Amino acid sequence: MTELRFGGWRIACDPAATRRAYATMADDKRCDCQTCRNYQSAAAGFPEEVLRFFEQLGVDVRYPTEVWDCGEENFADHLDYGGFYHLAGRNLTPGTVDPGAWVQSQPKRWRLFLRRLWKSAFETALAAAPAHVQLHENFAVAFRNDATMQPCIDLEDLPVLEVDIMFRVPWVLEEPYAGAARKGQPDGSP
Numbered sequence: 001m002t003e004l005r006f007g008g009w010r011i012a013c014d015p016a017a018t019r020r021a022y023a024t025m026a027d028d029k030r031c032d033c034q035t036c037r038n039y040q041s042a043a044a045g046f047p048e049e050v051l052r053f054f055e056q057l058g059v060d061v062r063y064p065t066e067v068w069d070c071g072e073e074n075f076a077d078h079l080d081y082g083g084f085y086h087l088a089g090r091n092l093t094p095g096t097v098d099p100g101a102w103v104q105s106q107p108k109r110w111r112l113f114l115r116r117l118w119k120s121a122f123e124t125a126l127a128a129a130p131a132h133v134q135l136h137e138n139f140a141v142a143f144r145n146d147a148t149m150q151p152c153i154d155l156e157d158l159p160v161l162e163v164d165i166m167f168r169v170p171w172v173l174e175e176p177y178a179g180a181a182r183k184g185q186p187d188g189s190p
């Protein structure tokens with residue numbers, strides 16, 4: 001594990017293991033709704049600092065486990081995205097609660113249940129955590145141990161670190177924006 005610091009955050013990560021997991025990511029984990037297609041297409045053009053951040057962690061910037069856009073209310077030539085990525089690593093930031101490490105040490109079949117049980121503890125951890133790190137104007141990240149949902153990559157038994165994002169992403173698709181995709185309706189249709 002490599003130790004890195006970003007703003008007030010201290011994390012350990014295994015970029016090689018994460019890179020391997022992205023290289024073998026299953027095709028059906030790649031969402032092709034409009035919101036995700038725009039994100040994937042825009043990702044290569046993200047600011048230098050943002051690309052370097054993900055490269056350092058071994059993460060393929062095109063494939064967050066989950067992103068959502070914040071809707072047309074503020075749509076101009078960009079969309080505001082929230083979401084998260086996963087990688088092999090741990091949050092070592094002093095003062096942040098770490099129920100994730102304990103859950104991870106339990107038998108695999110119990111973990112999902114235990115994660116739910118610990119959900120409120122995760123939220124407490126987040127509340128006590130350092131502020132988002134501004135990688136670049138309009139690109140902010142924060143970390144948390146363990147995953148809010150099943151990661152899009154298979155990290156086997158490695159500990160999972162989550163990167164929460166708040167990004168303002170340009171609209172790069174030729175087609176017009178069709179509106180925010182809703183859960184279960186990936187194309188945004190009612």
Ligand SMILES: [Zn+2]
Binds near residue numbers: 033035036037186
């Ligand atoms: Zn999608």
